[in-house]
Amino acid sequence: MHLTLHVWRQKNGDDSGGFVTYDAPDVSEHMSFLEMLDVVNEQLITDGIDPIAFDHDCREGICGTCSMVINGSPHGPERATTTCQLHMRHFKDGDEIWIEPWRAKAFPVIKDLVVDRSSFDRVVQAGGFVSVNTGGAPDANALPIPKAAADEAMDAAACIGCGACVAACKNASAMLFVAAKVSHLASLPQGQVEREQRVWRMVVQMDEEKFGACTNQFECEAACPKEISVSHIAKMNREFGRSVRRVG
Secondary structure (H helix, E strand, C coil), X not given: CCEEEEEEECCCCCXXXXXXXXXXXXXXXXXXXXXXXXXXXXXXXXXXXXXXXXXXXXXXXXXXXXXXXXXXXXXXXXXXXCHHHCEHHHCCCCCEEEEECXXXXXXXXXXXXXXXXXXXXXXXXXXXXXXXXXXXXXXXXXXXXXXXXXXXXXXHHXXXXXXXXXXXCCCCECHHHHHHHHHHHHCCHHHCCCHHHHHHHHHHHHHHCXXXXXXXXXXXXXXXXXXXXXXXXXXXXXXXXHHHHHCC
């Protein structure tokens, strides 16, 4: 395939940035999207041009690092797919592809397609953990947990923290991400002791990071590569209401 790429290039956080057009000839349909960018970068380096900076790590759809907006959609046009698992067979010969970083005040651009998502880390540090001293670690099956609760917790824990939900939301809301972390631990007996403090601290931190409010349009669920349900947002709102009465 012969493709035309319009890639957002930005030297640093102070640079205004802009789209730069690159020719991508001889792209194999068997390449992943990141492998295609690797080939483009090899040619840029050969030509003495600064390669396109983009995040990647596992390239197996697990880590959530491969964050970029492709033709207006976080992670690209395929549902339940991370950028690293998006293959070029989903595009056609002659296509023009627009590639840009996550757009959110809470995710400042570092360079090109790389953004700083440490705001997510600070939200988790605020309360997304269990810190109660439980003594020696019990066997995994020592605590009886209803299957419905275990399934709900596992569904929420599938969140990889990529930030696609933020990038998809017109208000750059992080509600789905925070809700997944809150719902995960609120569904398990190990998370009950700090239940009220957890959701209170995480929501307060989310607001301090300048994420926007939820739009209730469910773009977050549609863009999530792990298909986290917006029902977790409803649960987080209930958890927060409970914490306001007991903590606030």
